[in-house]
Amino acid sequence: MRVIFNVDAITAPLTGIGRYALELARGLARHREVEALRLYSAYRWVGDPEHALAANRTIATLRKNVPFKTAALEAYTQLRSAMFRLHTRQMRDWLLHTPNYVLMPFAGPALTTVHDLSWLNYPETHPVERVRFLDRHLPRTLEKAAAVFTDSQFIADEIVTKLDVPRAKVRVVPLGADAAYRPRAHDELMPALAKHDLADKAYLLVVATQEPRKNLARLVRAYAALPASLRARHPLVIVGARGWLSAELESVLAPLEARGEVRRLGYVAESELPLVYAGAHAFAFPSLYEGFGLPVLEAMASGVPVLTSNVSSLPEIARDAAGEVALTVDPLDESALRGGLERVLEDAAWRDQARPRGIQRARGFTWARCVDETVAVYREVLASNSLREPL
Incomplete structure (x- = not known):
């Protein structure tokens, strides 16, 4: 042909x-x-x-x-x-x-x-x-x-x-998901993480264009409602280009950025992005609507526990035959987002089973x-x- x-x-x-x-x-x-x-x-x-x-x-x-x-x-x-x-x-x-x-x-x-x-x-x-x-x-x-x-x-x-x-x-x-998205050894991660001042930080990662459908303003408000001690242990790191209609997001980010609890990296080079994924403690993607949800797949392939939405196409990736692989919540419910963040960050038993199941689930998507x-x-x-x- x-x-x-x-x-x-x-x-x-x-x-x-x-x-x-x-x-x-x-x-x-x-x-x-x-x-x-x-x-x-x-x-x-x-x-x-x-x-x-x-x-x-x-x-x-x-x-x-x-x-x-x-x-x-x-x-x-x-x-x-x-x-x-x-x-x-x-x-x-x-x-x-x-x-x-x-x-x-x-x-x-x-x-x-x-x-x-x-x-x-x-x-x-x-x-x-x-x-x-x-x-x-x-x-x-x-x-x-x-x-x-x-x-x-x-x-x-x-x-x-x-x-x-x-x-x-x-x-x-x-x-x-590209084969570059996979679990990595600590030493392999260090050069890229050090470049972005993320070395030895147990950060919560978001990868999304900063536009309204990605629901980042609600996510940031839910994050801001977490205990200060939890935010101190797990800073929020946002990767992605600045988009459009972002006034609400800017207003909720400003105080957290001023305190150093949130960092925006902007565009991260293709060679470094899989390392930034693999170095994350957890990943959040509470989009209001997606056709697929590639960042969720890339995070699971990297061995990172994931919080995402229970709407649109996202459950098709986040669930396997045995049930949920990623934690899914109502993206419009800020209290549900807050509870989901606490679990994905702190529930050790859930995290231990989410990592291998996410890797296995991602292997089916190449x-x-x-x-x-x-x-x-x-x-x-x-x-x-x-x-x-x-x-």
Whole structure:
């Protein structure tokens, strides 16, 4: 098979969708069934997955800083579509996959990935231009797509019920945890932890973009309600880019940061992030809504006890056949969050059983599996397409 893969989402700092796109691009490039792979970013071809990060930097800067964002985004979309039509006019027998919602116009078989419906369920947590863009363009993509990938059964059900996509068109392919996320020896951790002033600190880790859907303001208030002695033993460390609509979060963080009980590391380099995970005493991810919840999987793979939410897709990762692997609570209930934090930090018996169960649970989610299951859907779509073509 010959595949065109859109790599617009591979933009630093990598978030969940960017990581998914990067890992798929890497896996497709070496997959035995993919005889040819072309990567398209913005308005041109790029050479390989690693070049995409550099190639997308300028476009990402323009998107962030250009005024009149909605109008500019529409103009950019029209230009990109015209360029893609030009570049692919002789490639009808290829397959197109965009890993980030909206398809570009293409005459051959096309597939998309819809990671979640947060812009529809929580529009107030997104920039307005993003909501308008998806409202305008996603319905046509869903009609055109031969198959719609998503990351969890929860989102698959939402795509069917809320977007009226036929269930036969939807394919659930879970994400994976990189092998770099694993338990580490103390000496292996020390250089990275020392760099971030975390050496020998039993810290509570959060990895999330600082935006409302991640529910960080409630988490921080719950943390602030813990006994001072517990906060002193377990400082809160937040990794992730500053996002949007964060005034509430800033107000609750300020006094804790002033006392040194909370530290924000911002973006942590890809080479260091698995070490920061593995060095944590516990991990918290009380998001209001997720399409998958990759940080939860990465923390469990690292052997770190996890507190997460009991809503959306998160229980699909946090539970195995025997029950809860991670501790799940109502993310809207600050008293439940506070109690959950106390347990994940202090309950030694629970922590001792959570670590090995989390590692075992995470072993079932690999990027190799994600790539193989994605290629299997490509194969299915191409076979169906060939049957429909006239002789």
